[in-house]
Amino acid sequence: MYSKGGSDSVCGRLFCLVIFVVLNGIVPYVATAELTLRPIGTFHTGLYDKSAAEIPTYCQKTKQVFVVNAESGRVDVLGLGANGSLTKVGSIDAADDLGNGMSAVNSVSVFDGTLAVAVEADVITENGWVAFYDTGSLQLKGTVEAGALPDMVTFTPDGQWVLVANEGEPNEEYSIDPEGTVTVVDVRNGFDQLKTRTVTFRDWNADGKHAQELPELKKRGLRVFGQVSQSGDLKKKTPATFAQDVEPEWIAVDHESHYAYVCLQEVNAVAEIDIADATVRRIIPLGYKNFGEAGSGIDASDEDNRVDIRPRSGLFGILQPDTVRIYQRNGRRLLVTANEGDSRVRPTSDDAVSGFEEGAVFEDEASLDDWPTSGTLFEKQTSDTELGRLKLVRDLVDDHLDEKGRPTQLFAFGSRSFSILDLTTGDLVFDSGDDFEQITAKRYPEFFNVSNDSLKKEKRSRSKGPEPEGLVLGTVGQKTYAFVGLERIGGIMVYDITQPESSKHVGYFNNRQFDVPATLGDGTANPDAGDSGIEGLIFVPAEKSPTSTNLVVVGNETSGTTTVWEVLTSQ
Incomplete structure (x- = not known):
């Protein structure tokens, strides 16, 4: 089912057929010279x-x-x-330009000299706006109202439309839950x-x-689980309602600019939207891994003090991708998906709502000891060094209980992989399996x-x-590559996806310096x-790049x- 190969080593400018690289005293994967990434410039905010x-x-x-x-x-x-x-040459204060109680900028997109900026309201359950700027003068060209919490904005490839994913997250009390929409x-x-129209999910x-x-x-993997x-x-x-539960996260548009595919992360689905008609054509569940x-x-424990990546019978991952591409x-x-996983917890911290601790109002996270397991497949896996500390999806486990209230299947957030799906059939074409954990374990065992x-080893093993x-x-050249950013340990996984079913790993590139303090005095x-903390990535093709070479530009939030x-390639 899974096709694997390639390397996790960084090659230089001189290419060879095969290189063995020794890191931390071990030989990781064999590195080919098909493709490598080299960091050539960084802007530091100091924050x-x-x-x-x-x-x-x-x-x-x-x-x-x-x-x-x-x-x-x-x-x-x-x-x-x-x-x-x-080099920093300026900044845009879109919230100030908009006024009207606007707050943080969430997303940006450019087409032919125009920049679109999505801005959320001070009160996240109220409607945000999109501001448009001339990229040369940085002057405001126009504004338009969007929905609640506009989290992502994108131009269509033909530049005729701008689409906004309005996430519509609930407030801290979970007493107000706006509908997720697309503008x-x-x-x-x-x-x-x-001119604007709003796509809803009320149907x-x-x-x-x-x-x-x-x-x-x-x-087939859709979730409907919210409680207002x-x-x-x-x-x-x-x-x-379903319309409240969906939280549009990301939008990918087909090359003809006819259809948009909207990632509904929390409910584990993608919505296909007819752009010209501003309607939802269908909901595509993303299933489980x-x-x-x-x-x-999967390495499921942060308490066993060892790398322990192995199959776990009866355990499934709910994909819940963050970013999707076509x-x-x-x-x-x-459709290519980066399967992050995401939970919903309200309040989000102990001090967010007076008198309520984190998760006291709503929490879809659970652990195995929340259910009886005697006589089940999981009876001997309840310890903290097995599955006892793994964060589970409460509602999905509740949907898979036997007559005695015991789980028959377990579900975790995310799949720790990226996937490729056929958008016509909805079928899985490729998944990277446990590559990400296997490769990072070999590259950085400590x-x-x-x-x-x-830098606590295995801190993230229990959660995504x-x-x-x-x-x-x-x-x-003639090949298509996927560049996948790992938010936690850091680095970029690169796969050749030219032949989808036989996609292969060709490199892992990470410039995080683990032996250097992350902050100064x-x-x-x-x-x-x-x-550290990769968030967004863009690809700049050589014909559009000032370096005349292909570039990947990465924003790192941490x-x-x-x-x-x-x-760099050997082609």
């Missing part, structure tokens, strides 16, 4: 663990990279030099004559015309499953592991520590850095 560098986008006209700086609430404008260097902005008549509510589809969709509290009594809850299969193992191969439309802000989050595709980010990686 550590402040989300100061998140989502980048690139303008060919101005040779500038625009990066979301959530800490400042602005967009940093970085000049990209002919040698790959990054379709028609920009064909210019940015002073913008899948209990009284909607597609409600009868829900049972079958749930069998009453403001006067937070312990008293009513089920969320079987951690019990050979080649799809490409076509032999007439097939394919730092296996560390977090982005911690390396946590693939960012993803971008790029064409190099004053608490600022240490520029010698490298990158280190507060934006880094330019040059793509």
Whole structure:
């Protein structure tokens, strides 16, 4: 089912057929010279663990990279030099330009000299806005209202439409849960004559015309699980509607600009949207990954003090991708997903709501000791060194109990992998299996499953592991590659996906310096520590790049850095 190969080593500019690289006293994977990444420029904000560098986008006209700086609430404008260097040349305060109670910038996208900026409201359950700027003058060109918590914005490939994923997250009390929506902005008549329509998911509510589809969709991996509290009594809850439960996270658009594929991360599905009609055509459940299969193992414990990646019978992962991308191969439309996983907890911290601890109002995270296991497959796996500390999906386990209330299957958040799906059939074409954990364990055995802000070995084993989050595709020569960012341990996994069913790993590139303190004495980010906390990635093809080479540009929210990686090949 899984195809594997390639290396986790960084090759230099001189190419050879096969290289063996010794790291930490062991020989990791065999490295081929097919493709390598080399960091050639970094912009340092100096801000550590402040989300100061998140989502980048690139303008060919101005040779500038625009990066979301959530800490400042602005967009940093970085000049990209002919040698790959990054220099700050300006910033955009979209919230100030918009006024109207606007707050943080969440996302950016560029098309033909126009920058779109998605901005959330001070009160996240209220509608946000999108502001449009000229990338040369940085002057405001137009604004348009979006939905609650606009989390991602993108132009269509033809530049005629702008799409906004309005996540619609609930408030801390979970007493207000806005509907997740998609705003379709028609920009064909210019940015002073913008027209909008809103795509909703109400047709899948209990009284909607597609409600009868829900049972079958749930069998294939869709979740509907939210519980909205009453403001006067937070312990008293009513089920969320489907439209409330969906939280659009990311949007990928086909090459013809006809259809958009909207990632609904929390409910584990993708929605296909007809852009011109502004309607949802279908919901595509993403299913589960079987951690019990050979080649799809998991390290499930942060307490065993060892790397223990192995199949776990009866354990499944709910994909819940963050970033999704589209490409076509032999007439097939394919969806590539970075399967991060995501839980919903309210309040999100102990001090967010007076009198309520974190998760006291709502929490879909659970552990194995929440259910009886005597006489089950999991009876001997309840210890902290087995499955006892693994974060489980409460509602899905509850849906798979026997007559005595004992679990027959377990479900964890995320799949610790990336996948390729056929969008016509919804079938899985490829999954990277346990590659990410196996490769990082060999490359960094002493730092296996560390977090982005911690060097504690195995800290992330109980929760999503390396946590693939960012993803971008790029064409190099005649081949298509997937560049997958690992949020926790860091680094970029590269796969050749030219032949989808036989996709292969070709490299793992990580410039995080584990032996260097992440911060300086004053608490600022240490520029010698490298990158950590990968968030967003973009691919800049050679014909649009000031370096005349293919580039991958990465925003790193923990280190507060934006880094330019040059793509080198033997072709």
